[in-house]
Every structure is written in C-alpha cells, then in structure tokens.
Amino acid sequence: MDLGIPVVRPTTDMSTRPDTPHLVDRFGRIARDLRVSLIDKCNLRCTYCMPAEGLPWLKRSELLDTGEMIRLIRIAVEELGVTNVRFTGGEPLLRQDLVDIISATSELPSKPKTSLTTNGINLGRYADALKRGGLNRVNVSLDTLDRDTFRELTRRDRFSDVLEGLEAAKAAGLEPVKVNTVLMRGLNGHEACDLLRYCVEHDYQLRFIEQMPLDPQHGWDRGQMITAEEILEMLGAEFDLTPHTAERGSAPAERWLVDGGPATVGVIGSVTRPFCATCDRTRLTADGQLRSCLFSTTETDLRGPMRAGAGDEEIMRLWQETMWAKKAGHGMDTEGFAQPSRPMSAIGG
Numbered sequence: 001m002d003l004g005i006p007v008v009r010p011t012t013d014m015s016t017r018p019d020t021p022h023l024v025d026r027f028g029r030i031a032r033d034l035r036v037s038l039i040d041k042c043n044l045r046c047t048y049c050m051p052a053e054g055l056p057w058l059k060r061s062e063l064l065d066t067g068e069m070i071r072l073i074r075i076a077v078e079e080l081g082v083t084n085v086r087f088t089g090g091e092p093l094l095r096q097d098l099v100d101i102i103s104a105t106s107e108l109p110s111k112p113k114t115s116l117t118t119n120g121i122n123l124g125r126y127a128d129a130l131k132r133g134g135l136n137r138v139n140v141s142l143d144t145l146d147r148d149t150f151r152e153l154t155r156r157d158r159f160s161d162v163l164e165g166l167e168a169a170k171a172a173g174l175e176p177v178k179v180n181t182v183l184m185r186g187l188n189g190h191e192a193c194d195l196l197r198y199c200v201e202h203d204y205q206l207r208f209i210e211q212m213p214l215d216p217q218h219g220w221d222r223g224q225m226i227t228a229e230e231i232l233e234m235l236g237a238e239f240d241l242t243p244h245t246a247e248r249g250s251a252p253a254e255r256w257l258v259d260g261g262p263a264t265v266g267v268i269g270s271v272t273r274p275f276c277a278t279c280d281r282t283r284l285t286a287d288g289q290l291r292s293c294l295f296s297t298t299e300t301d302l303r304g305p306m307r308a309g310a311g312d313e314e315i316m317r318l319w320q321e322t323m324w325a326k327k328a329g330h331g332m333d334t335e336g337f338a339q340p341s342r343p344m345s346a347i348g349g
C-alpha cells in the first residue's frame, strides 16, 4: 500500500549521542516500551479509526512474516534495552501466528513484559492459549455498554463477543484486565459513569483516552472532543476520586482511586495533557517501518534492509538513529501540525 509516507533515514547529527546501545534521544528519554502493530486489518470499523469500507490493506508480502517479526523484537529486547512489548494493530487477534510471536517474545532471555491491545472479539477463543504462551496482560477496547450504540460506533453487531472476551481474559488470569474507552459527544459521551461502575463491579481497570486526530477520514474536531477535564467532572459527580499516589513514571494515564480504592480509573489526556516529556515508546508497524512517535511524519524502513540481508548491527544502528532523531513532542498545538498520513489502525494504537 502506498501511504505516501516519506521513508527517510534521519539526518540528525549522531556525534553527540552517548555511547550506549539503548534507544536514547536528544531530550534524555530512553525508549523501553515497544509497540508492535502485527496487522493493519480489523473486524470492526470504529468511526474514530476507520472508514466503513475499511482501508487499502497491506499485501501479505508487505507484512513482516513470523520470523522477521520475532527477529526485530529479539533485537529490540536483547540488544536495545526494550523491557515491555505491547502487541496491537489493526486487530492483533486476526493474525494467525499471534501465539507463536508472543511465545517467542516471552521466552527471550531478558523476559520482557508482554501485553496485547485488542477489541476483544476473539479473546473468548484465544485467552487461554495466550496465557499459556506467556502473555502477561490485555487491554480491551470497549466504548459503550449499549448494544445499539456499539453497533453504531463500530459498524458491527459484536457487543456480546467483547463482553465474553473480557470475561475470558479475566478467567485466564491475564490480569489486571484493562479497558480502553474513547468518549464521543452525542454518541457514548454520557456513559462515563456507567462504564466506570461496570468496570469496578467486574474488576477491570478503566482508562479513558482523549480522541486523537488519527482517523483517515480527517473527521476529528478539537472543539468536539471530550476532554480529560470533562471526563473527570462527569465522574466526580458520582464517584469520589483521589489522586493515585503511585509513581506515574512514563505511564500515559493519570490515575485516581475510586471511592477510596482499591479500584482505580485512568485518564489519558494525549491532546490536552500531553505526556511527551516522559514518553518511552518506540513503534514498529506491521510492514516493518519504525516510528519514534504515533504522530511521526517520517518512518525508517527496516523490512527492506532486513530482506536485503542486513545483519543485527545494521538494524540496531537504524533503530538507534531513528530514536535519536525523535522530536520533543507531538506538536499538536503548534502551527503547521500535520496529521500523520498513516491512520491509527496502520500505526498501531
């Protein structure tokens, strides 16, 4: 698929880079968290993520195969200091070799923490196999508790499959089970308290995510977005929220204890409360492109060099260069901000 993305080698001066294999950047951050998008396809069509007709999917030959994926994850973990690997997509449970990739990752000598972000539809079927494969945790995306709203929002009638998936994840011990929610005005915007009540009752950790400008339809409107502040205000009307005192570190979510705890709720204010200064992420797309940020407008091709016979040293150098060139922030509030041409589903959320 031609996404019109300039594939470039960063030109940033490397002479001042500290002599370390780790993925350091010019702002003192170290990338320890790798997000791997395993596939761009999905079995839902969430309105904030994809158009109804889907997208021009990557060809099979463009996707990294099992061995290529595992090789790059191994280099990241064993050579470049990555300690956490999150699998995402598209819908990662559509990838046939998911359990193989997760098992290979879990068996790496450095034992990285592994997690999976999924819409939950096929979790009922795969939760046990994923647990046996060594997966630590799941994040399940659920934006509504109303079947009709779910159908409108995802353009598919799969609400009960997601609830079953959540139950299966908990039963399999993929805990803590986290739930990701994007609220949208006029659709599910009034469900913040219902969703929190539901998650507290079922022992899921809920996190609200501000809607970001990553939809290929370019329908995002900052004025319409439900902000972190609004979400907290809505929740505050029914729950007693106290700041969670645990060290936030590089975690994007600000967390609160719900009614004194132990239940918690998180709010990820990517737009209004950016956490770029502590970002520790590096991203690999399903077609083998490296990105230093969700909002990067450039990528570094690893697939081409890898298929041309590049050794581990060469891959490491490309990865280190890409991260050294990482920008200070996503720049959403700066003049000339451009939405990345690759949509969220093809970057890996």
Ligand code: SAM
Residues within 6 Å of the ligand: 042, 048, 049, 088, 089, 090, 091, 092, 117, 118, 119, 139, 140, 141, 180, 181, 182, 209, 210, 211, 212, 213, 214, 215, 344, 345, 348, 349
């Ligand atoms: N299909 C899986 C899922 O839905 O969890 C994994 C990929 S999805 C792109 C990852 C996460 O990104 C989901 O929680 C989804 O709600 C979120 N997401 C997608 N588009 C978004 C947007 N424009 N703004 C904020 N979050 C978004």
Ligand code: SF4
Residues within 6 Å of the ligand: 042, 043, 044, 045, 046, 049, 050, 089, 090, 091, 119, 141, 345
């Ligand atoms: Fe699919 Fe996830 Fe995007 Fe929804 S948010 S369309 S489930 S990739």
